[in-house]
Amino acid sequence: MDFLPKVKLEIITDDEDMENVIGLICEMVHTGEAGDGKIFVYPVDDVVRVRTKERGYGAV
Secondary structure, three states: OOOOOOOOOOOOOOHHHHHHHHHHHHHHHOOOOOOOOOOOOOOOOOOEEOOOOEEHHHHO
16 A cells, blocks of 8 residues: 655644635645645644743743
8 A cells, every 4th residue: 555655734823823824734735636635723722831831822
């Protein structure tokens, strides 16, 4: 069985920028062929910077 090479990209963005980011990704990777990929959108409840224990947007 032949597999296509895959790349996993994780992006965290503000809600206001989400549609623009999705649109840009789709424009850049679209070939019309099987394997173009999928985009999963889900909320990020919190972020913690381990070194400083800073939380929230400042930890990004």
